[in-house]
Amino acid sequence: MAAPTMNNRMIKWFDDRLPIFTFMHHELHEYPTPKNLSYWWNFGSLAGIMLVVMIVTGIVLAMHYTADANLAFGSVERIMRDVNYGWLLRYIHSNGGSMFFIVVYIHVFRGLYYGSYKSPREVLWWLGIIILLLMMATAFMGYVLPWGQMSFWGATVITNLFSAIPLVGDSIVTWLWGGFSVDDPTLNRFFSLHYLLPFVIVGVVVLHLWALHVHGSNNPKGIDMKGPQDSIPFHPYYTVKDLFGAALFFVVYAVFIFFFPDYLGHPDNYIPANPLVTPAHIVPEWYFLPFYAVLRAFDFDIWFMPAKLLGVIAMFASILVLFVLPWLDTSRVRSGTFRPVFKWFFIILIIDCVVLGYVGAKAPNDPLIASQESVQAANDEYNACVAKADAAGKNGEEECDKPFFVQYVHLGQLTTAYYFFHFLLLLPILGRTERTLPLPTSISEPVTKGGAGAGQ
Amino acid sequence: MNGDGVMTRRIVTGLAAAILGLGIATAAQASGGGTVGERHWSFQGIFGTYDRAALRRGLQVFQGSCASCHGLKYIAFRNLQDVGFTEGEVKAIAVDYTIADGPDDAGDMFERDGKPSDRFPSPFANENAARASNGGALPPDLSLIVKARADGANYLYGLLTGYHDEAPKGVELMEGMYYNDAFSGNQIAMPPPLFADGVDYEDGTEATVEQMAADVTTFLAWAASPEMETRKRLGIKVILFLLVLSGLLYAVKRKVWADVH
């Protein structure tokens, strides 16, 4: 590619010494992009925009926030009440976390549907998972900063996960806390890391884009660009399309900020942290609920592995499995558009994830179908039976029939199992056995056999 | 690209579905044991504002019936000016309070009359003092109470009007507890705070328990979200702006993409 025509001599002078203008022109202007990208491709740049929104509001909020266990809650209220437009900044930031996750989840599922993780884009995919993991860590630590009840107990429960590690678990937890419970040192280090990690994310995003630009974007047909007739320059086509999508998305975002600012949060987080009282239900933010359900799905031990450790392993595995996805999915066809069976399983996977989120929000041992009252009655009867048998010198727990009810945790176990089944068994088999539809010869060829739901 | 409309619709549906999914999370949080009805509030809805007369009455109820046990530490007297109190009124309200200040030149703490810049002083020096005076129970600060409870306004109203003189048959009350419909577990340590004609409303409204509960709820809803009216006003402008911007960008997008086939 020829260098852009540079009329301005100053720019030319600079560009000769550091060709940043040539680089920008090349990567953001000329960059040949498949011309058939659907609106599902908007969510990548949208995620980038959200990252900028979060960093900018976060930097300003940090100017007013105090990371001290005695002052943090009050400093957030001061932001909300006394700092000029403080409420706006805070609500942009707190709802921005949720918006960022919505965008990124859609971005991930778009990649899952259109096979964007397949060769030659495996490294691009890995970098994306790393960004997701960093985002989760950042969001978790950010949620702790207001130092409300959910902040405190969320931090307690999540950091305690590490105590499941054999032998060194407890030392690790103490080290993470910098004390013997979540306290001031914990809050301070979380603030430090919450400020740092977004910039690490920026770094990985740069690598993500670099990897993207090596082979270019995937597209709804999942076939490679064959020549100039298949592509259009990024600017102005996709810049304007991305901007339009962003403006529309900001409408939704603004509805939350201005009219339902606390809808996605939890009321308990407006109660200052109290280390001596645990809230009745500790619920993470919605974007962690599916993982929380996986964590709690293991209420039984396997061999020497206690339930707690299994839950932690399963939770991390549910993300780590994505790293090997490019090799688990054996299909040579990238796009779900041409995979009639995969398409249905993809929809089931989405439902599965939504159900996992639903289970994650529920108390695990609540009955799923039966009414609370009938369960209570049956349990009372059982306990009475046990007491009677024990009093008679027999083993009550063996004598009496324990009432069984389908509980949320069972639904969680089912959906967790299905999640891993999808990736570990279904995809490898499906890739080998599925009869895919014939692929078009090029992106430019008029669509005649495309499936539904694939965009164009 | 005649599929644009379809795709836009799809994205909107997708987002809506995502948001509905989130609803589950909050729905789950509403559980808790007590029962709470629904009521219409002046501050509900896109254009809702705090009923100024109710706020004034609510302040009276707060001062008369709540403030002896509950603090309101995030509200300063000056904040009342934002909702229609005059500067003179605010000064008069502030002066009635005694504020601990200091140290003075001799190094001693001293007490003085309140100023508009002061915040509502808390009735107890600290948590332990508060528990000691209330049989071990801690009366929470009320600045954020409406935001700190699920469906806060309805909950608060339900709590204040949900007392029974006697517990229903079969329920045994613990010592020093009162039966309340809205409270989780139905046993609450706070004695019924409101009685008919418990305050003399300045505007002559009849002070029924329901009236007082509704007024103080409005007042505390304001205390929890004093920015709400500004927020909603700005929100309408921002959203209108974004809708117009989206429309313009869509037109530009169509134009730019016109030559792509």
Place this chain on the structure above:
Amino acid sequence: MYLATGAFGALGAALAVWPLIDSMNPAADTLALSTIEADLSAVETGQRITVKWRGSPVFIDRRTDKQLQEAEAVDVSRLRDPQTDAERVIKPEWLVLVGICTHLGCVPLGQKPTDDRGDWGGWFCPCHGSHYDTSGRIRKGPAPTNLVVPVYEFLDDSTVKIG
């Protein structure tokens, strides 16, 4: 020679990282607060009190005879974390426990008379439904081990030193 120099340098780098890591461990002032003394003179039989130790609640339960009998009558072999009641107390009347659920660190309910004490009349963790008996032993739910008994000693009849 190259290898030796490289290894020596790497050792130095590793040692230099240690202060950074160790600085995140509990600081001296935090450690200094690691013992407390609690006054038991006002605690009546059947009453439970909570004291704060190292930022966490410690439950002190002056057990009734009935609770004590229940705790001692349990067939230990049927427990997930087998321990007799005698192994968990110094004076049988007084049960001292770290009030942190061994599952994921919530504070179990049961200290207040109005609390749900679970199916075994001890403590009940609301987070993920672990039930503890009147000896603080895990009986049902996801917690892997019994409530922890902290290091403590009786300084005299009415004072206990924890830590």
